[in-house]
Amino acid sequence: MTYKCKSVGIIGAGIQGTCIGLQLIKKGIPVTIFDKNDPGKMTSYGNAGHFSPYAVLQLNRPDVLYDVPKMLFSSYGPLALKWNYIPKMIPWIFRYLKSCNKKSMMHTAKYMHQILNLSMDAYEEIFQEIDVTNLVERKGIIYIWTKDNLKSRKLEIKVRDKLGIKQKLLTQDEILDLEPNLNRVFHEGILYEDAIHARDPYGITTKIFEQYIKRGGKFIKAKVKSLKQTNETETLIKTDTEEYRFEKSVIACGAFSKLLTDQLSEHIPLDTERGYHVHFKNMEHLIKRPVIFLDRGFGMTPMNQGLRAVGTVELGGLKNPPSKKRIDYIVRCAQELLPQLGKHEDEWLGFRPTLPDFLPVMGPSLKNKNIIYAFGHHHLGWTLGAITGKIISGIVTEEKTNLDLSPYSSSRFN
Numbered sequence: 001m002t003y004k005c006k007s008v009g010i011i012g013a014g015i016q017g018t019c020i021g022l023q024l025i026k027k028g029i030p031v032t033i034f035d036k037n038d039p040g041k042m043t044s045y046g047n048a049g050h051f052s053p054y055a056v057l058q059l060n061r062p063d064v065l066y067d068v069p070k071m072l073f074s075s076y077g078p079l080a081l082k083w084n085y086i087p088k089m090i091p092w093i094f095r096y097l098k099s100c101n102k103k104s105m106m107h108t109a110k111y112m113h114q115i116l117n118l119s120m121d122a123y124e125e126i127f128q129e130i131d132v133t134n135l136v137e138r139k140g141i142i143y144i145w146t147k148d149n150l151k152s153r154k155l156e157i158k159v160r161d162k163l164g165i166k167q168k169l170l171t172q173d174e175i176l177d178l179e180p181n182l183n184r185v186f187h188e189g190i191l192y193e194d195a196i197h198a199r200d201p202y203g204i205t206t207k208i209f210e211q212y213i214k215r216g217g218k219f220i221k222a223k224v225k226s227l228k229q230t231n232e233t234e235t236l237i238k239t240d241t242e243e244y245r246f247e248k249s250v251i252a253c254g255a256f257s258k259l260l261t262d263q264l265s266e267h268i269p270l271d272t273e274r275g276y277h278v279h280f281k282n283m284e285h286l287i288k289r290p291v292i293f294l295d296r297g298f299g300m301t302p303m304n305q306g307l308r309a310v311g312t313v314e315l316g317g318l319k320n321p322p323s324k325k326r327i328d329y330i331v332r333c334a335q336e337l338l339p340q341l342g343k344h345e346d347e348w349l350g351f352r353p354t355l356p357d358f359l360p361v362m363g364p365s366l367k368n369k370n371i372i373y374a375f376g377h378h379h380l381g382w383t384l385g386a387i388t389g390k391i392i393s394g395i396v397t398e399e400k401t402n403l404d405l406s407p408y409s410s411s412r413f414n
């Protein structure tokens with residue numbers, strides 16, 4: 001007899017939670033999503049909107065590690081620390097240092113590639129169901145760099161070539177032909193011709209959520225205080241005021257997931273890489289497609305809200321206030337590339353959910369098999385939303401898969 005799950009509770013209505021909810025409800029399973037905020041209002045709200053299936057190499061790399069001291073001691077660098085948080089982050093930093101070698105880097109690249117490679121087909125399927133007019137643009141994505149950055153770029157190009165990823169190297173002049181407003185402060189770059197971007201990530205998450213509700217999904221706006229598996233066929237979700245029982249539950253709380261996994265006596269080293277954005281209103285016409293300046297760890301995306309300038313990595317946890325210096329850094333980077341930019345608006349801080357080996361956690365809890373994890377998608381959680389929905393719904397319904405899901409298990413931290 002085939003197994004049919006009777007009910008699922010999902011904690012978190014970011015891009016992961018809404019995509020998981022939609023896939024499960026399509027399988028005819030009753031689903032309730034919980035979120036302390038309105039759907040799509042946390043990190044999935046303010047990201048750069050790039051769908052980046054090519055971005056297989058992450059930050060656990062020897063060359064990045066080599067650059068860290070220089071980045072930290074520069075007042076104009078892409079990496080910053082909130083010193084009061086660093087003692088709490090030491091275990092994460094240790095594990096990160098351990099995974100900054102060529103073997104771990106290639107392991108991450110291989111298993112990021114496995115899911116990134118399927119990410120766009122999974123979205124295209126969703127885009128057949130929701131109206132994405134004026135929400136998705138198909139004009140490619142450009143990365144640029146200076147001569148200071150050639151070693152890291154050569155490594156990335158080589159790895160992507162090895163994995164068969166399509167990339168087009170461009171000279172400065174070729175880039176200026178595509179984006180004539182850019183200042184000549186870079187040396188060369190790459191165009192991902194087939195890449196697409198969101199003109200409003202929040203608008204897309206909202207459409208997916210609406211589709212989930214239309215198909216019969218439920219939503220409860222409440223903070224989940226605790227979660228446990230009570231027996232073989234039941235999990236219990238508690239909010240401040242109520243208790244809810246489901247056969248299975250999914251944790252999809254992004255960077256906040258650790259608050260729940262710690263309760264399950266699994267010490268998963270999830271932390272956050274904080275990132276910021278600002279908008280330059282009515283300036284989105286200055287570029288046709290996203291442009292990312294790799295030396296600066298920052299990029300600009302033309303969006304419905306204006307030109308969104310996004311970036312930096314700040315290690316500082318979930319509770320520290322936003323840093324004015326990081327916002328100033330992004331504004332200066334944007335004005336370096338587009339000197340015509342004036343005043344900015346809408347300063348925003350988001351929390352990338354990141355494991356030290358830069359692979360997400362997707363799979364059942366080690367001690368509670370009816371609780372399933374779906375978090376830790378770091379810089380690529382927007383790109384990976386739709387495929388995560390498919391993978392997690394398959395795990396919930398115990399379907400067979402050809403994918404090797406073992407590298408995403410939380411058991412790797414035991």
Ligand SMILES: Cc1cc2nc3c(=O)[nH]c(=O)nc-3n(C[C@H](O)[C@H](O)[C@H](O)COP(=O)(O)OP(=O)(O)OC[C@H]3O[C@@H](n4cnc5c(N)ncnc54)[C@H](O)[C@@H]3O)c2cc1C
Nearest residue numbers: 012014015016036044047048050224254275380381382383
């Ligand atoms: C500056 C920046 C730029 C980025 N750019 C890109 C990009 O261009 N491309 C890309 O692929 N990725 C990008 N990312 C990464 C991407 O945005 C994230 O990985 C992704 O949004 C994470 O989605 P999520 O659903 O896991 O988490 P979230 O969007 O944070 O959603 C988690 C949800 O859980 C809820 N929640 C948490 N705890 C509880 C609780 N106890 N009870 C109830 N609800 C709870 C929260 O309210 C939230 O709604 C970027 C990130 C940042 C910060």
